[in-house]
Amino acid sequence: MLYDLGDKQWNIPALRELLEDIIPKNSQFYNYEVKHTFLDLGEKIMSLNASRVIQNTHREQLILLVIADITEVRNLIVEKELKEKELLNKEISERNSEKLLLEKAVQERTRELKEANESLENKNNELLAINKELESFTYVSSHDLQEPLRKLQIFAGIILEKENHNLSEKGKSYFHLMQQSAERMQQLIHDLLAFSRIRDAERKFEKTDLNIIIEEVKIELKEAIAEKKALIEVKDICEVNIIPFQFRQLMHNLVVNALKFSKPQTPAHIIISSRNSMSEKLKVKGLLPKKEYCHITVSDNGIGFEKEFREKIFELFQKLHGKEEYAGTGIGLAIVKKIVDNHNGIITATSVVNKGTSFNIYIPAST
Amino acid sequence: MKNEPFLILIADDDEADRMVFAEAFSELKIKTVVRTVNDGMQLMKWLSEREPPLPHFLFLDLNMPRKNGLECLKEIREDEKLKDIFVAIYSTSDSEDDIEETFLSGANVYITKPSNFNVLKQLLHKVVSATFIYEGNTFNRKNFLMRV
Secondary structure (H helix, E strand, O other): OHHHHHHHOOOOHHHHHHHHHHHHHHOEEEEEEEEEEEOOOEEEEEEEEEEEEEEOOOOEEEEEEEEEEOHHHHHHHHHHHHHHHHHHHHHHHHHHHHHHHHHHHHHHHHHHHHHHHHHHHHHHHHHHHHHHHHHHHHHHHHHHHHHHHHHHHHHHHHHHHHOHHHOOHHHHHHHHHHHHHHHHHHHHHHHHHHHHHOOHHHOOOEEEEHHHHHHHHHHHOHHHHHHOOOEEEEEOOOEEEEOHHHHHHHHHHHHHHHHHOOOOOOOOEEEEEEEEEEHHHHOOOOOOOOOEEEEEEEEOOOOOOOHHHOOHHHOOOOOOOOOOOOOOOOOHHHHHHHHHHHOOOEEEEEEEOOOEEEEEEEEEOOO | OOOOOEEEEEEOOOHHHHHHHHHHHHHOOOOEEEEEEOOHHHHHHHHHHOOOOOOOEEEEOOOOOOOOHHHHHHHHHHOOOOOOOEEEEEEOOOOHHHHHHHHHOOOOEEEEOOOOHHHHHHHHHHHHHHHHHOOOOOOOOOOOEOOO
16 A cells, blocks of 8 residues: 555555545545655655546556655745745835834924924014014104104294394294204104004904095095195995095095195196906906905096106105105105005006096905 | 182103293283193102192193103092192193093093194193183093194
């Protein structure tokens, strides 16, 4: 018997089971692996293929058994698998170290963000402090800076009145000049304060009838309007969403401007109108798309200005005329611009010399 | 009373202002006696030591060292002996906050220091005449800030 071969080394339980149990049932099998340790050969892996054969002549049942030594193949496969496993492990450990690096980077970034936040907070506090400083500067300007000026004016006035007879004509004119300068300085401080008071923080939007604002401005400027024989025409006014006290200042400044730069021999004619339009229709640079805007126009028939100055006029302290020609500090339109900015709007100016000027204001419509 | 001069007290740390103020009153046709103190501390001391009659008008500067005008105003209004003194705020400030706060603290009228001597005279005349001569002593929030 097979099992007795080579000192019964072939008496392998798996082989026995195969030959005695499986063959009778299935008549054949393939690639059945059996591992066995032989005394002289050591551990071998064998692949067994067997089938039942019936010899034609003798009707004798035989089993054809093919035993192939696949130890080496198997070992190669195992070796390959080991290598692959090793590679995999290596990759895992590489991935792990990458992950660690990444985590470290995230931590680093988090720390940086935290620092950035802290520095932002510091900057914020700094800004708050600067704002506070500015406020106290404003306060100082409104009190302490005006104080000496007021003295200059009051004493120059007293001297001109009470010591008039003691002064030569030249002396008097010097005193007048002194008074005028002090007055101008006072006006500058006053306008600068008005400019600095137009703060973003004081945004309190209210739906307002522009007519009311215009009426108030007309009352404030009653004398100047009468003096210039000005006609202020108000057309098609729509409701607007504005910061009322700022907008009153805006209207005030625009009307003052129109009155100041009116033609000497022609009564001033100022037309104020407003209407709502979609930004696509208005075709103005800087407006947000698909948004409704209130377009307010303030036009006059005054002396106008050259096209090249249409942006410069909104800058602080910019004047197109000498102060002997037209009084002013060059702050009025800068205030207007700042107020329009506060309303998230845009202001433009078009002008023709000796024909007049139009200011176009576009602010988001009241909805 | 009509023949008695009005006793006017001014509290102001600015010497030139005190001088101009006294000068303006001296040129008015109203008979007045002007007394001056240089700050809030002096003012409160002067008032506490004062035998009647108390001043008819106190002109109170706001921005003063040691004790400012607003503090003085509050103390005066809380003092049984002093609370009825007519107090006119006399300040360079035209800030809404100062005007509001002094009104709420019980000042009678608010005038901002003008830069013209004649305007000052008119203002002082108006304060005194509106209060005593015409007896129109009805200052309210609307006419609290006096202008000419």
